[in-house]
Amino acid sequence: MTASSRSPLSIATRACRKAGLTATIALILATIGCGNNSSRQQALLGPALTLNALTTTSASQTVSLTNIGSVALHVTGVSITGTSAAAFAETDSCKGTLAVGAVCPIAVTFTSTAAGSFTASLNVADDTPYGGQQSVSITGTATVPIPVVALSSTSQAFPLLTAGTISAAQTTTVTNTGTAPLTISSISIGGSGANLFADSTTCAATLAVSASCNIAVTFAPRVAGTYAGTVTLSDNAATPTQSYTLAGTATPAALSIDTTNGADWKVANGALNLDFNPKNGHVFGIFLAGHTDNLVDTTNSNEGIYMDNAGFGAPTPTAAYTQAAGYIDFYVTFPSNATNAYTYTEHFVVTPNDPGIHLYFVANHSATDIAGSIGQVQWVYRSNLTQFPNTYSVNADLSNPGPVVVPLPAASEDFSTDPGRAVQDATVDLHGLPIPTGYTRNFYTKYDYSSYNYLHQAHGTYGSTYGTWAYFPSNESLVGGPTKQNLIYTGNLLILEAYSNHYDNSLSLATPSGTASSRLFGPFYVHFNTFGQAYNATGNILATPDDMYKDTLQAGASFKTFYDSEAQLVAAGYIPSTARGTVSVQVNGVTSTNAKTSWAVLSDPKTNFEYSSHGSQYWADISTSGAATFTGVIPGTYRLSTYVLGQWGESRQENVVVTANQTTTVPTSTFVPENFGTTTPVFTIGTADRSSHEFLHGHDAANHDDREFWGSWNYWADFQANQGAVIYNATAGPAGAATNDLTKWNYTHWGTFYPGLFGGVYSAADDTTDGYKYVVPSYVAAPATMRTPNWQVHFATPATQTGTTAATYVVLSAAIACAEGSYVITLNGQQLIWHETNASDCMVRSGLSAYTQWIAFQWDASVLNPAGQDNLLTLNVSQVDGISDDALRLELTKTSADPAVRNWFDYEYIYKTIDTKPNDAVANP
Structure with a gap:
């Protein structure tokens, strides 16, 4: 007669990290007994247990073999069998005779380096009358121990602060609440405002179980706005990334102007600190926030940014400024008098947290003023001679979109005072002087670097730290149409030339006496930047001169609507975008597979566009389809001119009338080349x-x-x-x-x-500009005069x-x-x-x-x-x-x-x- 009973025995062990894997091992043992009140009876009994251990081998769990019979029990062996027998091990001292009532312990361990469930049988061979063997099932379960990340916050909101300042750090605590070490591979900040937040951390590459570390984040916006970011941890937790959000809002920096010193007005906007001389209209000090370098040339003239105009008298100016909510407009006005035909004003404008200066110029002529003629309207920026040794231009002509980078010779060479080297106005013979690699010529002249108006938007100079750029928001206040060339550099002097008769000698802007007129030039924009973080809403990193140029285009374009609300500018004649019109043009017979060959120009009526100077002007490349839509056109009457590079003649349509907030559709026309013959030219x-x-x-x-x-x-x-x-x-x-x-x-x-050449190149004693006589061929008897x-x-x-x-x-x-x-x-x-x-x-x-x-x-x-x-x-x-x-x-x-x-x-x-x-x-x- 037999009887059986089952009592589970559970042994659980936990393994520690090994070769990148952690394992948890659960050992479950079930005991089986048999018999009733026979003379031989034995049973395997034991409690269910769960044990933790930091090895891949579990702590041993003891199973007791107890002789509960009435006679001695003879044990012949203990073994483990089954599919996963190799995962288990036992140790015992049960072989031999087990007296009545005696207990023999059997220690079982479970070993696994892989997760999963494993089963086997623990067998005891003895002299029981019913088969001679007792068995118990063994189950081992291995699981991988993991780290768990707990963050002290899921979001951080920074207190309101002023753009251009840095917040106090906000700290988030990272805790490893898991059962294995946490390996942190990276901590990063992402999102649209990522560049405006910065983190520091006490977190090392490994964070132990139950340990903590901190992430501190600061907020440093450069311009006003609302910003967001996300801090992300990448690690070996079950969810491999954890994140929390960042939010901050910046208000504009305060604008300030201090006029205490009558020769040095101090202007600040949070990004720039300027020194302005109200006696002559010169910005003679330019400092970027966080830097000590004066970005103007202080070695020679200390003139900085100023106007170099022609056709005006030089009466004593008066200075004034207007401070509004979003800008300071400071300016000097020169009144008309018996020798000066115009009352003209030079304006400088700054806005909060922007590293730039807006420029515009207005010349007013009353009916009682004397007759006058404007000869030149030009801004010059005499920059620091050591900080800006390279020029950078794009689309200076149609053949080479660029960019074109020119490393400049030293200023002492570009502006050499040696009379023999001054071979023409603003032209220096550099033969024999050190010339930087990449400078591909032996003369320096400002005329090499003039730029056509066609596609030109900006140009600049830069060095190892700073860049400075001239930006043209539009061409409408320029003169001479797209073919006009303007100077853009003299050495590292940055030039904004709005009006001149350079190249077009007969171009004029005259006002007879008895006539009232007003002519606005601008607005234009001078932008400063540095390698590193940009002054904008993204705070992107400027790593190359190309980045600096693109930053300038972005910054300049961002002020398009600002000009609408600049009250002094509007009073000077600027037409807001809300009061402009649109012109739609379709010209047949001009299409080409080559871009930049066919052009449509809006300009002064009844005037060759090359001499257009009194009104506004606009142009567009119509090579692809013959179509153009001119937007933002100042109301008025225009001529539409069309020409095709490679064809003879120019089409001209008069009386294009533009009305505010209306679209003027010019009647479709066909460009017909002006060929006199009906067959191929001779x-x-x-x-x-x-x-x-x-x-x-x-x-x-x-x-x-x-x-x-x-x-x-x-x-x-x-x-x-x-x-x-x-x-x-x-x-x-x-x-x-x-x-x-x-x-x-x-x-x-x-x-x-007979060009001027430095004679010293050919004869050390010849310090004249007559050097050509040394290289002219001998057949030329009198080179200076020979026709x-x-x-x-x-x-x-x-x-x-x-x-x-x-x-x-x-x-x-x-x-x-x-x-x-x-x-x-x-x-x-x-x-x-x-x-x-x-x-x-x-x-x-x-x-x-x-x-x-x-x-x-x-x-x-x-x-x-x-x-x-x-x-x-x-x-x-x-x-x-x-x-x-x-x-x-x-x-x-x-x-x-x-x-x-x-x-x-x-x-x-x-x-x-x-x-x-x-x-x-x-x-x-």
């Missing part, structure tokens, strides 16, 4: 693209415009083979094969060529020039990129003369274009030699500086080029004794 030399850049010395190896001091070249040596003459075969014919090489045509047709010979163009008369197919006229179209002299042109001995008008001096100002104009020279076709024979076209210039050609085109036509016949009015027409000037005051066609 020849074309160059491309009618308003520049001489395609000719010799006009471009570099990358085909970018190469604007350099003209003394960099040696004309007499370049054309020595023909004793200084350009001889060009425009077609194949009796004169030989067609030249087909534009490097055989110089970028400028000089009258004489260049006629240039020659040969072409064969086409075979079609016979019988009924013969043309009536020969028309030479001469597009001129800039001119300082008259053109004397003969065709087979018949002379025509174009008398220079609209002078422009690009050739001696490192330029390739300036005021573009074109002339149609017309002869009777009878001047041509018979078909197949050679014809000689000669070209001569009347003045020293000569002419820079844009392109030449010769056509045969049965219809005169007379504007009265063609109904085109944008060129000058010369035929026999007739000289019809272009009529820029009418629509075209």
Whole structure:
């Protein structure tokens, strides 16, 4: 007769960290007995237990073998069997005889390096009458011990503070409440305001069980606003990241202006500290918050930011300022008088926490003022000579979007006082002086670095710490349209040129007596930054000059609506965005696969846009579709001009009337190139693209415009083979094969060529600018005065020039990129003369274009030699500086080029004794 009983025995152990794994082991033992009151009876009994241990082997759990029978029990062995037997181990002293009532302990342990459940049987072999073996099941369960992260807070809100200051630290405690060490791989701050929060921590890479550490966060916004961020811990907890949020709000810094010192007003906005001299309108001290360097040049002039204007008198100014909620506008006003035609005011504006100065200038003329003419409106920033040794420009011309970085020679070289090195105004010969790597020329002149208005937005200078930038919010208050070139540097002087007749010598802005007028230039913006954190709402890191430039564009664009509420600016004539209009344009016949070839320009009515100066101006690239939408246009009446680089002629539509908050749709038009012939021209030399850049010395190896001091070249040596003459075969014919090489045509047709060069380069005793005499070829007898010979163009008369197919006229179209002299042109001995008008001096100002104009020279076709024979076209210039050609085109036509016949009015027409000037005051066609 048998009986059985089951009593569970549970042994649990916990293992510590081993090889990156923790294990928890649970050992469950069930005991089984049998028999009733027989003489032999035994039972395995034990309580259920849970044990913790920090090893991968559990603490032993004892199972008792008790002889509860009436006779001695003979044990022959104890064993563990089953699938997972290897995970368990036992130790005992039970073999042999177990007396009645005696207890024999069996110690069982469980070992596992992997998580899971494991089972086996503990077996006792003995001399019981019912099989001789007792068994108990064993279950081991291994689990992985883990760290657990507890944060003392899930969010941190910083008290309100002033932008430009740093908050007290806010601390969050990190506690490891788990059962294994916490490994912290990173603590980071993310979110839109991440750069404006900074953390420090006492947390090491490992945080022990039950240990704590702290994360302290500070808030340092640079501009006013509401900011958010998130602190994230990455670690080895079951959830591998934990986070808490950050929130802070900053108010604007207080604006202040201290006028106690009559020669030094102190202006501060939380980002800049300025010194302003109200006696002359100079900002002579510029300090960025947190820095001690004065960013102006104090070694020579201590002038800082000031205006270098022309056409104005110099009466005693009065200074004043207006402080409003969001800005300080401080300014000097110079009144009109018997010698000064204008009352003009120079304004400087700062806003809270912005590292920049807004500039604008207004010239008022009353009906009682004397007649006047504005000659130049220009801001100059004389920056610290050691802090800004590099210039940075983008889109200075259409051929090279840039950026172009130029490391500058030392200021002592750029502005050398050696008279022999001053080879032209603002031009220094650097031969023999140290030139930094990357500076690719041997002269320094400000004219090398002028910029077209086309796409130019900003330019700057920078060094190892600081950057300073000139930004143009719009081109509307500039002059001369997109083709106008303005100076942007002189050495490391940063220039904002709003109005000048540089390159366009005849450009004027005159006001007769008896006329009331007001002309606003600006607003413009000078921005300062440093490598490191930017002054903006994101606080992004500026690591490169490119970053600094982009930061300037972002900062400048952010003030678009600010100007609407700047009361003094609006009173000076600025039109708020809420009072402007829109113009929609569609021009057919201009589309191209090449961008930046077709342009639409809004400018002064009845005026060539190159001389537009009284009103506002706007332009757009319409190459893709011929369409443009001009937004933010100041109400008024405009001319719409359209031109295509590579085509002759300019379309002009008058009476484009713009009304506030309305869209003006200009009637669709079609651009028609102004070609006089109906067939392919006999020849074309160059491309009618308003520049001489395609000719010799006009471009570099990358085909970018190469604007350099003209003394960099040696004309007499370049054309020595023909004793200084350009001889060009425009077609194949009796004169030989067609030249087909534009490097055989110089970028400028000089009258004489004798540039200033430093004589000391060639003779140590020669400290003059007559150095060219050492390098001029010997065939040039008197280089200072010798005239260049006629240039020659040969072409064969086409075979079609016979019988009924013969043309009536020969028309030479001469597009001129800039001119300082008259053109004397003969065709087979018949002379025509174009008398220079609209002078422009690009050739001696490192330029390739300036005021573009074109002339149609017309002869009777009878001047041509018979078909197949050679014809000689000669070209001569009347003045020293000569002419820079844009392109030449010769056509045969049965219809005169007379504007009265063609109904085109944008060129000058010369035929026999007739000289019809272009009529820029009418629509075209």
